[in-house]
Amino acid sequence: MRVTATLVVSILAVLSLAGLAGQKPSPGGLPGADSAETQTRDSIKWVRNYSQALARARQSGKPIFLEFRCKP
Amino acid sequence: MSQFVCVRITTMAGIDINLFDFDRHNALYFFVLNADEQIYLRYGGRDSASATTYLNLKSLELALEQGLAAHEQWKASGRPKTKRPSPLYPREMDLLRRRTINRRRCVECHLIDDYRAQQLEIDGELNKLKTMYRSPDIKSLGIHLDVPRGLVVGEAKGAAATAGIRQGDRIVRIGEQPVLTFGDLQHYYDKTPRDAKRIQLTVVRTNAGDRQEKRARIDLELPHQWWRTDLDFRNWSIDPLVYYESRPLTKNEKSEHGLPANGFASQVTHVGSLAKRAGLHDLQVGDITYSVDGTQADEVADSTELFIKLRKDSGDRLKIGVIRDGKKLDIDLRTRRRTFRK
Structure with a gap:
């Protein structure tokens, strides 16, 4: 039950975000989870570290x- | 999305769980905030029927626009600061630290609430009506949102209609708390004390022939057991475990079996494999369970399974009244405590 829900929502979110990004899915795939920043198939550059995200937000406004x- | 710093968190270790407080039974949950950790909005939430009832591209897009607008307001110093709750980190939760963090296991979202509930139960302080029935459904108020339009009411029925909420109204506050998204609304609706009789919603509406939007504060009378939801989707995380699933009997079915109409008789639909292996009980699929230690009715529970989860503790030894092949018999049942996955 939970797995199904997770899948459904994850797919929805990925589709949604890909749509919002307005870009085609990147052929690059998923880089390693340990890197500070990952570019997923939805073309969004995800920071993987909360403190780093705060620092970037402060720097960029x-x-x-x-x-x-x-x-992941 | 380039207008945001996007951060994806897959483990709660190191996260202030009081700041990022949400119903952990959401597989995904989003926040929009600023570098000062001022949260503008939440995006997420669900009902019992589906994890995606309130999530779609349009509503997400709208939420992101609202997040950007709130951020502009903040940058212009036009947005009041909200008070930050006292920080709490997963390592400060004793059970979670010992069983998960010290074993270098992933601190999954759901573990936060599961361990918290278990600790409360061990300490004798668990309020099951609050903990089990998390995130009440606004449809119980008769509010059916036009989901792609965020908090715009698509249809008002029941208590909402009686109070004067109309189709097209946009909900902007619950009590004194501003809300931008369904996630906000559900989160703060959940904070309503379970014995509350009324809540106040503020809506923005445009009357016919009137160009200007108007705000209206509307008091709603909360229906009986407004907080009650179908617990199926969070069933696996509620103690005690009973290792069977059941469906409540209809009034007709109860009558056919000579059982009270207000009773919690239910039919067993699934038996967990551990039930027999661990000698917990001998229930079979198809059994009608109608009493627990002689009790046949409860104000909240509509099945024996739910009655045990609500009113009994882990490790209890119970006698279940059962009808099997038309004959009444008593079956011993022992409940268990969760051991948690991972």
Whole structure:
């Protein structure tokens, strides 16, 4: 039950974000989870470290879009 | 998305769980905030039927626009600061630290609430009605949102209609708390005390023939057991475990079996494999369970399974009244405490 829900929502989110990014999915795939920043198939550059996100937001003046999800 | 710093968090270790407080039974949850950790909005939330009832591209797009607008307001110093709650980190939760963090296991979102509930139960302080029935459904108020338009009411029925909420109204506050998204609304609706009789919603509406938007404060009378939801989707995280699933009998079915109409008789639909292996009980699929230690009815529970989860503790030994093949018998059942995955 939970796995299904996770999948459905994850797919929805990825599709949604890809749509918002207005770009085609990157052929690059998923880089390693340990890197500070990853570019996912939805073409969004995800920071993987919360403190780093705060620092980048301060530096750039941008707001933070924070996603909590179960699996990388 | 280039207008945001996007951060993806997959483990709660190191996260202030009081600041990022949300119902951990959401597989995904989003926040928009600034570098001062002022949260503008939440995006997420669900109902019992589906994890995606309130999530779609349009509503996400709208939420992001609202987040950007709030950020501009903040940069112009036109947005009041909200008070930050006292920080709490997962390592400060004893059970979680010992069983998960010290074993270098992933601090999954759901573990936060699961361990918190278990600690409360061990300490004898668990309020099951609050903990089990998290994130009440606004549809119980008769509010059916036009989801792609965020907090715009698509249809008002029941308590909402009676109070004067109309189709097209946009909800902007619950009590004194401003809300921008369904995630905000559900989060703060959940904060309503379970014995509350009323809540106040503020809506923005445009009357016919009137160009200007108007605000209206509307008091809603909360229906009986307004907080009650179908617990199926969070069933696996509620103690005690009973290792069977059941469906409530209809009134007709109860009548056919000579059982009280207000009782919690239910039919077993699934039996967990551990039930037999661990000698917990001998229930079978198809059994009608109608009593627990002689009790047949409860103000909240509509099945024996739910009655045990609500009113009994882990490790209890119970006698279940059962009808099997038309004959009444008593079956011993022992409950267990979760051990958690991972």
